[in-house]
Amino acid sequence: MSAELEGLHEECGIFGVWGHPDAARLTYFGLHALQHRGQEGAGIVSNDNGELHGYRGLGLLSQVFNDNSQIERLKGNAAIGHVRYATSGSGTVDNIQPFLFRFYDGDFALAHNGNLTNGRQLRRVLEETGGIYHSNSDTEVLMHLIRRSSKRTFIEQLKEALNTVHGGFAYMLMKNDCMIGALDPNGFRPLSLGQMTNGAYVLASETCALDIVSARFIRDIQPGELIIINDDGYTIEKYADNTQKAICSMEFIYFARPDSNIYGVNVHSARKRAGARLAQESPVEADMVIGVPNSSLSAAAGYAEASGLPNEMGLVKNQYVARTFIQPTQELREQGVRMKLSAVRGVVEGKRVIVIDDSIVRGTTSRRIVQLLKEAGAAEVHMRIASPPLRYPCYYGIDISRTSELIAAHKSVQEICEFIGADSLAYLSIDGLVETVGLQEDAPYGGLCVAYFNGDYPTSLGDYEKEFLESITPEDKERLTRFA
């Protein structure tokens, strides 16, 4: 909840299908299952015998595709789609993906989940030699690299381009004769392959989108892999030499849907184990456990079971969206907060409660939650966070833009506890996180990226190196050996 309310946003979700007469509609379904990964724009491009048709718009999927005719027009046996979280200031339809490019030698569509660390540099170089961009995003860079490549075949051009871009990316591409997925050498973002009963292949950011179209899971795309799907089936190639799995741990903690599996690990179960571990690491005497809905209910169940305390519904989330323009006065603003979350007086009154939340970003939401519970009569409020403290920005696709906004970058756990007004506060340890996710990869942190917790980024930071160094403390600089 804190992650959600305090602006920790995923950049995107992608979905594609090859080999089904209802491809665009299936893509709509798939994107619907991925809507939690981006709510500010959506688009679909279909492949109609080699000719691509596209439609995209701002807002939720149901707002963009608000008329059956939009899907109807996207004819063809293959389609790719994208849901986007738009960073502020870029909220124009020009940035909504998939991007559709039309060339004399064919149409081309491109969708991207992630963030490049050398996007700015590449864009500059390309502009200096005549490159023209229509969007703010660095997604177009890949298209320019492909078109300028001197390699002979398209796949060779693509591989060259994929080796030129750095950072976090899951790309989905549609050409007249094939659909392609590609993952960066660290595999920061998940991407899974499935197959429908009619034989159609499906690629999706999460397995929950395979389920919604009743596709059978085949395998996860691995770091540095490229998958090419056409009418003959699929082939997977490794395009990069140095790969090392470092999947975004926030996928397990907050972003991914609980029904998704990532590299074989069910997200709900991982969260429940994290909650149980948190109970072991940071027990506290209390009457009940309360999860902040909806994202922290799994961890709360784990904490409750491990601690032997009852798991109660002490906070209720309003399932209906309130208009933000109903601008309250200062007095009413406080009441506006209550429109999203309510404390259940009948449950918490006079009780010592342990509140489980997924994370703390700025701390303002946690403070409100504590306040709501205390106003509803809770005797004690103990906050337990099912992830380590967020201290550093992410440069691979999560919108944690500035260190200065992260409360744990500047305050100790005790100071945060005071700020939010809780009776006690504890976070899960990094070891606890790694072990309860349990990927068991032969890689640092068991194959997880935990850079936002400890600054240990698995790649060079490229465009961001300078601003990162300026934002951290001298102690950090010394500690982070990679900068030695």
Place this chain on the structure above:
Amino acid sequence: MSAELEGLHEECGIFGVWGHPDAARLTYFGLHALQHRGQEGAGIVSNDNGELHGYRGLGLLSQVFNDNSQIERLKGNAAIGHVRYATSGSGTVDNIQPFLFRFYDGDFALAHNGNLTNGRQLRRVLEETGGIYHSNSDTEVLMHLIRRSSKRTFIEQLKEALNTVHGGFAYMLMKNDCMIGALDPNGFRPLSLGQMTNGAYVLASETCALDIVSARFIRDIQPGELIIINDDGYTIEKYADNTQKAICSMEFIYFARPDSNIYGVNVHSARKRAGARLAQESPVEADMVIGVPNSSLSAAAGYAEASGLPNEMGLVKNQYVARTFIQPTQELREQGVRMKLSAVRGVVEGKRVIVIDDSIVRGTTSRRIVQLLKEAGAAEVHMRIASPPLRYPCYYGIDISRTSELIAAHKSVQEICEFIGADSLAYLSIDGLVETVGLQEDAPYGGLCVAYFNGDYPTSLGDYEKEFLESITPEDKERLTRFA
């Protein structure tokens, strides 16, 4: 979930505030907390120094009030509002409440939650003597009765009218100089009084709407009571002699929000106790308990704790609305169902699961849930329903229009179990329901209405008597002593 998906709808929610300069905005907030009681229309009437202003429309609150100016125009220190579930065929704005009447001697607004059992008769009599109606609802009947009363004062006219209408009703009325609430002699619908810190009084269908505006709960309006609020405070009068509490048990089972208290009983806690009781009444050997989100999570927690089984997230509800017009083909229709609910393969695969749901209406949703879980690999699916079988229609404000649509009216529990494809099925007993709600009123069924379970209606059925008798079996007729 089954109740939600299978068309068991509440008719309305009402809210009013007297004595706050931001009355219309507070009413918007209050209705937001009551949105679950009606999603097909909303309206607000404000009282601007005796002159009433109204705005209403079709759809969710956020669709009706989609522009700040609409609230801005509703000036005044008092307001009442209404969210409505529109029965099919009547989906025009004419039926959206509050109704606003303008007379030479003042304006008048009226909102209604419930259903009259003698509405048709009264309407007919009134029409025969020149009465004119603008809506299909029987809400207007009260206004006609008031205006035709020969009593001297408005309150006397109102009392006469309230004694003339029969059935289930919570009325909210706004006049130039007062705001009025009134409850039927059985108190089928909840209605609670609260007070804000500035002294303003608030009336609402549920206490969760008091909480959202930070109003302190004062008391529940009791059956047969009339509350008049004006600038001097409030007065409560009993307008009816024969009252007997029979609050709708579906409020506890499904309709009300878990954070609401009804006659002092917290809804979440009552549901949790019902789940625990269900575990005692109908235990089964299994690996885990799964609640159907969101309405059955409380009962599932109760069942899990009582049975000692882990409470798992085996079903996930998609929080985003999908466009219904995205009409799938027959093959895709099955997938369309998955857009609302997903089974979590990583949790249920190979496991024996107990699924807790709030109720079964037609049975089609339960069948799909069982199917989803089995497809996701569940070894056994045991369905447990946290309420008794629904067998009879409600005539007091819930939209269970026809006995023929209720699967339990025609099939035995064993037959239903076969229909939904579960490995076992059990319902909560009526005694179990009454005891776990625990109102402890000196009234039949502890003050609950359980007529939809056993046909024992607490009032005569008036307009509906004939159709009810035609719809039931001879055995029923014999059993139901009231028809003796």
Place this chain on the structure above:
Amino acid sequence: MSAELEGLHEECGIFGVWGHPDAARLTYFGLHALQHRGQEGAGIVSNDNGELHGYRGLGLLSQVFNDNSQIERLKGNAAIGHVRYATSGSGTVDNIQPFLFRFYDGDFALAHNGNLTNGRQLRRVLEETGGIYHSNSDTEVLMHLIRRSSKRTFIEQLKEALNTVHGGFAYMLMKNDCMIGALDPNGFRPLSLGQMTNGAYVLASETCALDIVSARFIRDIQPGELIIINDDGYTIEKYADNTQKAICSMEFIYFARPDSNIYGVNVHSARKRAGARLAQESPVEADMVIGVPNSSLSAAAGYAEASGLPNEMGLVKNQYVARTFIQPTQELREQGVRMKLSAVRGVVEGKRVIVIDDSIVRGTTSRRIVQLLKEAGAAEVHMRIASPPLRYPCYYGIDISRTSELIAAHKSVQEICEFIGADSLAYLSIDGLVETVGLQEDAPYGGLCVAYFNGDYPTSLGDYEKEFLESITPEDKERLTRFA
């Protein structure tokens, strides 16, 4: 143009068809041809084998019926429709007609063009005996009178009601088994009967709406007549004894479309004759004649032909609507005016121009027109108005609410000329108007109502008597013998 820009509005247009399978669609077409009579709301009620279906909304016809499904749902072989000009403050959908009433003994729809002079009195009396209203308009009064009548048959009840209401009215009613039109005893508003090739009968405010559905004109409904159309054909009855034709002269001057005929007189031709007469009454030496588009082009053509001067396009009207919210600064406001009307420099520069306009209400638009032409280089601007000075309000259905807003009520022609900055100004005489319309009825003013020019109202003023007497000068009172 001045009439249009300065707020001289018709109240409504009505249309009905009986006996065609596409009745609602034809009604849409008919209302489209009548859109100039009201742009702020529209509605259609169809008769589907005795059951009435309705749809209505705020705005232009194309905004209200913005989706084919709305028309599709209005099934049936008969329909009536209405376009409305909503007076300020009453802009809610509740006031949009036709009103649809549902009674135990059948549905009923009612539409009204005009204004009652005893509407307030009747409403008060009806309210005092229990009558309830949903709209601000006095249209509902007729329905109440019908329903309360003690007469035996519906037609007798209707006739009684029609004799009870006074003022200006053309009513259109739809019942399960017939469609009815009725005109007040003075026939202030036009209403014409036509027949389609398939035999269907059509009633419309103007003959241009008969033309759009290719209906052959049969006859005008006469003052005090009632027409009943059913499957057997039509019958016309006289329901009132004292009738005297006094058709609104503004219909000829401004409201009606030039292609309509009223009582056999073509509106364009009448305007052209008025322009010619104006040339005789008020000639002036000049280089060209300019009509203010679009309403004054006919009169300008008449003036030009009679004077022998060329008829030039010296003013151009922008056919596209500009958003009024594009709020200009004070400097830009002047430019905003130019968005509706432009002077043609290439035509008027250095020329002496005669500008023909239909009327002057407040005078502000005329002032701007003179200014536009002078800025474009016109050497002289002579304003000629093709109607007499507007001095008194209309109580029969035109929105001239207050004498105080009419410049000619307070200023002499010479003073108005100075106010608008013209080099000369002249109006058509009342005699000129009467003779050029040329109805040749044996009635005062040849069958025209000219009350807004001379205060000689053809009926008592009822509700408005007092405010009229207070608004006029002592000289007026003496002159107007009816008040003697």
Place this chain on the structure above:
Amino acid sequence: MSAELEGLHEECGIFGVWGHPDAARLTYFGLHALQHRGQEGAGIVSNDNGELHGYRGLGLLSQVFNDNSQIERLKGNAAIGHVRYATSGSGTVDNIQPFLFRFYDGDFALAHNGNLTNGRQLRRVLEETGGIYHSNSDTEVLMHLIRRSSKRTFIEQLKEALNTVHGGFAYMLMKNDCMIGALDPNGFRPLSLGQMTNGAYVLASETCALDIVSARFIRDIQPGELIIINDDGYTIEKYADNTQKAICSMEFIYFARPDSNIYGVNVHSARKRAGARLAQESPVEADMVIGVPNSSLSAAAGYAEASGLPNEMGLVKNQYVARTFIQPTQELREQGVRMKLSAVRGVVEGKRVIVIDDSIVRGTTSRRIVQLLKEAGAAEVHMRIASPPLRYPCYYGIDISRTSELIAAHKSVQEICEFIGADSLAYLSIDGLVETVGLQEDAPYGGLCVAYFNGDYPTSLGDYEKEFLESITPEDKERLTRFA
């Protein structure tokens, strides 16, 4: 009217202002005056101290800018805007101009009125070397050429690019420090410079847009000229050597607003002279002259004055737009046509009428007009067209895509007369057109392009040469000496 109804569309209108604090709002006003040049999309880009902000959308200006906030966000002292007619199949927002490009070295906006004859070739060459396009239009080509130029300064790069593109173009460009207009070497499209009282400079497709913002006309941009406007004022340069004026004669005949002046010639006056010339060239005995509203009213006035016949309003155009989705049955389709145009029975019945129209494209509209008039009782209908027969496509910016759609390309005047059902038909001669426009340029056809009438294109046809040669007759090929 025929031009309008039969799909003869202008491609665009452009407008720009430099040096006014309300630049975007003024651009809205200017585009409003140019709305007749394109109704399917609109956009504005403002220059806020060197940073460009843009907004664009599909539909009319009032639909795109439907909220004041959109204009409010376009801050800055300069702005350019564009209204677009979108050719079928390309109706996506991607093609709406101005295009906004963001480079590391600054933002850039570009708008284009016209059509390139070598756009396809250039696009192909640019794509082959890595160029990427986001729209279907060939407007982007100019941007690519500029960015790839090896010239040193931006103006030199621009001049090189302008000399590389061929065909018809009026470009408007916005950079951080200047606003630029450029016209092709033939000046197919008009572009005029004006100045506001505060000193701000304005460039617009037509002078009517200067008038709407009260800008004083300074001069027309001449063929092959480039105008650069910045804070120091404006400079005009000739960028091309071989220029020859060939302004599109359809601007005078149909496209431009009657209040605009093109190269000093008032459009209304030119049309009126054309009508008078037509009366001399093709007189006929009749009772009256009727102009098809609105575009042919000037020519009708000229014909009437020259022939001494009265100019009557025999056809009325409905000023309100009807929804096209109100799909009539075959029977009703005929009536649907009447929703745009009505014949005035009261005027034409029994009369011999001369109908003046601007042009005939497919002939279907003319046929309907004749039919409407005959049904309304006209005794004879003589059609007179105020332009020569349309026989060839335009490649410079008018949407006459195919010869096969032009009735005069395949039928003689006599055959067309029979097709439309008129009693006689005559067109204006090319000489008559040239002389009545009267530009008196020392250039073929007096400086007009008349290629759609006689195939004499003033430039090579580039991309279109092959398809043109295939579409014409052998006689044409022989006649057209340029192909010799």
